[in-house]
Amino acid sequence: xxxxxxxxxxRARGITKAFGAVVALDALxxxxxxxxxFALLGGSGSGKSTLLRIIAGFEAPDAGRVLLDGADIVATxxxxxxxxxxxxxxxxxxHLSVADNVAYGxxxxxxxxxxxxxxxxxxxxxxxxAGLDRxxxxxxxxGQQQRVALARSLVMxxxxxxxxxxxxxxxxxxxxxxxxxxxxLQRQTxxxxxxxxxxxxxxxxxxxxxxxxxxxRVAQVGSPRAIYERPASRFVARFLGAAxxxxxxxxxxxxxxxxxGITFAGAIGGDSLAxxxxxxxxxxxxxxxxxxxxxxxxxxxxxxxDDTLLVLRLSGAATLRVLHAEQDGAPPARGDTVTVGWDxxxxxxxxx
Amino acid sequence: MLAPVWAWLLVLVAAPAAALVVIALxxxxxxxxxxxxxxxxxxxxxxxxxxxxxxxxxxxxxxxxTTSACCLxxxxxxxxxxxxxxPRRRVLLLVLLMLPFWTGFLLRVGAWIGLLxxxxxxxxxxxxxxxxxxxxPLLYSEGAMLVGMVHAYLPFAVLPLFAALLRLDxxxxxxxxxxxxxxxxxxxxxxxxxxAPDAAAGFLLVFIPAAGxxxxxxxxxxxxxxxxGRVLWQEFFQNRDWPVAAALAVALLALLLVPxxxxxxxxxxx
Numbered sequence: 001x002x003x004x005x006x007x008x009x010x011r012a013r014g015i016t017k018a019f020g021a022v023v024a025l026d027a028l029x030x031x032x033x034x035x036x037x038f039a040l041l042g043g044s045g046s047g048k049s050t051l052l053r054i055i056a057g058f059e060a061p062d063a064g065r066v067l068l069d070g071a072d073i074v075a076t077x078x079x080x081x082x083x084x085x086x087x088x089x090x091x092x093x094x095h096l097s098v099a100d101n102v103a104y105g106x107x108x109x110x111x112x113x114x115x116x117x118x119x120x121x122x123x124x125x126x127x128x129x130a131g132l133d134r135x136x137x138x139x140x141x142x143g144q145q146q147r148v149a150l151a152r153s154l155v156m157x158x159x160x161x162x163x164x165x166x167x168x169x170x171x172x173x174x175x176x177x178x179x180x181x182x183x184x185l186q187r188q189t190x191x192x193x194x195x196x197x198x199x200x201x202x203x204x205x206x207x208x209x210x211x212x213x214x215x216x217r218v219a220q221v222g223s224p225r226a227i228y229e230r231p232a233s234r235f236v237a238r239f240l241g242a243a244x245x246x247x248x249x250x251x252x253x254x255x256x257x258x259x260x261g262i263t264f265a266g267a268i269g270g271d272s273l274a275x276x277x278x279x280x281x282x283x284x285x286x287x288x289x290x291x292x293x294x295x296x297x298x299x300x301x302x303x304x305x306d307d308t309l310l311v312l313r314l315s316g317a318a319t320l321r322v323l324h325a326e327q328d329g330a331p332p333a334r335g336d337t338v339t340v341g342w343d344x345x346x347x348x349x350x351x352x
Numbered sequence: 353m354l355a356p357v358w359a360w361l362l363v364l365v366a367a368p369a370a371a372l373v374v375i376a377l378x379x380x381x382x383x384x385x386x387x388x389x390x391x392x393x394x395x396x397x398x399x400x401x402x403x404x405x406x407x408x409x410x411x412x413x414x415x416x417x418t419t420s421a422c423c424l425x426x427x428x429x430x431x432x433x434x435x436x437x438x439p440r441r442r443v444l445l446l447v448l449l450m451l452p453f454w455t456g457f458l459l460r461v462g463a464w465i466g467l468l469x470x471x472x473x474x475x476x477x478x479x480x481x482x483x484x485x486x487x488x489p490l491l492y493s494e495g496a497m498l499v500g501m502v503h504a505y506l507p508f509a510v511l512p513l514f515a516a517l518l519r520l521d522x523x524x525x526x527x528x529x530x531x532x533x534x535x536x537x538x539x540x541x542x543x544x545x546x547x548a549p550d551a552a553a554g555f556l557l558v559f560i561p562a563a564g565x566x567x568x569x570x571x572x573x574x575x576x577x578x579x580x581g582r583v584l585w586q587e588f589f590q591n592r593d594w595p596v597a598a599a600l601a602v603a604l605l606a607l608l609l610v611p612x613x614x615x616x617x618x619x620x621x622x
Contacts, residue, residue: 058526078529085530091523095545104541105531156531 008067009034009192010055010160015064017050017216024050025061026216034159037186037193039203042213043239048196051213052162055194056085068160079108084158088165090149092137098124098148099133105156123155126185143174150182154189161186163195167202179206200240204228212236233352237276244282244320245350247274254291255349260318265291266347274350277342279309280323284332285341293341294320298332312338369605375598386592395599405583405600409607412580415494416563419501420555423509426502427554431513432543435520446514453507461571464500465491468572497573501562508561509554516550517543549618556615560608580604 010032017025025047032038040048053059055066057078065072073081084105093101099120106116124130127147137145146166153161166182167175183206186193197203203210204224211221212235220232231237237245246264248257250272255264257275264275285293296312299319308331310322322340324331332338376395378387399405434445452460467473468490475487490496524546528538544551566581573579580600587597 056526056530058529077534078526079532079534083530085527087523087527089521089523091521091527093524093527093542093546095548104528104533108532108537152527152531 007033009069010194011065011067011070012051012055013065013067015051015054015061015066017047017054017059017061023216025054025064027064028213028217030211030218030221032160032192032194035190035192036208037183037206038195039207039210040194040196040213041198041200041203041210041239043198045215046213047216048198048213049164050216052085052164052194052196055160056083056162057081082158083160083162084153084156085162086149086153086164086166088168090137090145090169092145092148092152094137096136097133098129098135098137098140101137101148102133102152102155104152109156119155120151123151126154126188127151127181142169142171143178146170146178150185154185154191157189158191160192160194161189163193165197166195167199168197175202182206204240212239214239230348231276231350234274234276234350237274237348237350241278243276243278243348245274245276246318250349255347257318259316260294260314260320261316262294262314263291264347266344266349268347268349269351271351272349273352276348276350277346279321280307280325281346282320282322282340282342283328284322284324284338286339288339288341292344292347293339295337295339296320298334298336298338301331301334310338312340369602372598372602372605375594376602378595378598380593380595382592385594387594392595395595396603398596399599399603404578405580405596408578408580408583408600409604411577412563412565412604413607415497415501415569415577415579416559416565419498419505419562420509420558422498422502423506423558424513424551424555426506427509427513428551430506431510431517434510434514435517449507449510452503457504457567460504461500461568464496464503464572468496468499491572492574494574494577497569497577500568500572501565504565504568505558505562508557512550512554512557513547516547520546552615552618556611559611563608564604 008031012028012030015025015028016023028047028051030051040051042048050059054061057073057076061074064074066074068081068083093104096104102120102123103116106119111119120133121130124133127150129144129147129151132140132144137148140148146169150166163182167178170178179202182193195203195206204227207224209221210224210227212219212227214235220227220236227236228240231240231243234245234247237243246257246260246262248255248259250268250270253265253268255268255272255275257264264277268275294312294314296314296319298310299313300311302309306326308324308326310324310331312320312322314320320340374389375387377391377393379390379392379394380386381388430449434442434449437445465472469475470487470489470491472490474490475484478484478488520543524542525538528542529535533541564581564584565579566585569577569579569582570585584597584600584604587593587600
């Protein structure tokens with residue numbers, strides 16, 4: 001699943017790009033398979049947007065190759081690439097109607113008028129905007145503008161669609177629905193979608209595969225579940241939803257975190273630099289002691305609906321985040337002293 | 353709040369305009385001032401009766417339109433270049449754009465005369481290079497007049513375009529490229545239509561002063577080019593027929609209100 005193999009639609013090899021002294025991409029390798037929904041996940045400065053712009057052709061890499069169906073496209077200008085992009089700002093042409101926006105690429109490609117009109121109507125129907133074709137972009141809501149941008153890209157029938165923070169400008173209520181619609185459109189068109197996002201929930205929810213970018217390199221690539229449950233590094237563990245990460249020393253099959261005063265047991269290699277334990281895997285276990293347990297004072301609580309987030313201050317300087325499920329009864333209150341424990345199988349050893 | 357604005361308009365626009373109308377309706381006289389207050393249609397009637405004045409207005413409008421169009425033609429590449437430059441370089445380029453504007457107007461016209469006259473730099477260069485034996489009649493031509501006017505009013509066209517291009521989302525051009533448009537197509541299908549209202553503003557900012565321009569046609573233009581600015585000058589200072597001159601000024605002002613009004617409509621629609 002991780003190596004896209006010989007069937008890869010797009011391969012990036014050794015992509016390097018610096019802006020002045022700032023290295024945006026550092027010898028990055030990546031494979032995109034045909035028809036997959038791929039997410040490039042990273043914080044600001046991770047290089048995710050630069051990578052997208054290099055694939056689209058708006059930036060040239062300092063070194064490296066971008067292979068589409070095995071052919072290097074680095075020297076191909078953006079207007080000649082069979083790749084389309086949906087911009088974060090949507091970049092709708094303000095002087096053109098919705099229909100003319102969507103028809104813009106078809107007109108450049110010399111598609112006959114009647115055929116173009118039919119494809120524009122199909123594309124607008126596909127994104128649920130039938131009937132709005134005479135409107136101007138400024139007469140549309142943000143969600144509608146997003147759909148026009150999507151239709152404008154999809155009408156070109158790209159095999160690879162790049163999406164720059166596609167849900168970033170939508171309000172919370174619309175994001176979930178639009179996310180489902182994006183996935184449906186991706187399945188329906190069979191195009192490979194490559195989405196850039198800084199939101200790990202969005203990446204995990206939508207993508208077939210996720211690449212976590214850090215400092216211009218791929219920190220980890222894999223299915224959302226694999227990345228979430230088995231992060232490969234401290235960075236990935238921290239970036240993907242607030243896992244508890246403790247540094248320390250591996251010793252005799254276990255792991256000792258002096259700063260937290262916790263001993264971890266589990267499948268821990270001798271080269272481990274840190275361990276991660278997810279908040280929802282920790283439960284309140286009065287009387288637990290020894291490895292894979294901890295005692296602390298509840299410093300803060302946050303009710304989140306079906307669970308409550310507890311922040312435990314441990315005997316050392318460290319804190320431990322614990323998710324207390326509603327079905328386990330009333331959560332402890334601020335100031336309570338609580339003992340918690342977890343299974344050895346849930347301890348993730350991190351070697352980098 | 354708006355009182356100072358109205359006071360300003362009253363003193364600097366309405367009062368002089370009213371004075372113009374009063375003089376236009378007066379009768380010419382040989383005294384000082386050279387008119388007698390009256391309610392005489394003679395000034396305006398002269399404009400209508402003598403084709404000379406209508407000719408002067410039409411010539412001036414034609415030259416002003418050509419000047420404005422040439423300014424836009426030069427201004428677009430300049431504005432695009434400045435807007436795309438790195439911010440620090442942009443300031444330098446803007447200063448360079450405005451630099452000639454800050455030198456004296458007559459000085460600039462003088463410089464052009466020095467370049468274009470028979471013994472000027474260009475002719476000497478052409479003759480030294482053996483391209484021509486006799487000096488070309490560059491100065492005192494419609495071409496020389498246009499060069500002078502375009503140079504004089506270019507910043508008025510560049511600045512609104514530059515501001516518009518700076519506001520233009522660069523993603524628009526990228527989206528067009530992404531959809532298959534080459535750079536020239538991007539300019540004509542995206543950049544030009546989106547910045548059209550600002551181009552119209554630049555056109556108007558050049559057109560209005562160019563229509564009444566007197567100095568450049570007088571010093572660089574062909575003697576037969578009787579532009580309305582020159583005719584105004586002659587009526588006021590040589591013929592001392594103030595009513596006709598004032599009537600002509602009023603007519604020109606009324607005429608220039610038409611494109612301004614059109615532009616306002618255009619702006620309201622955009």
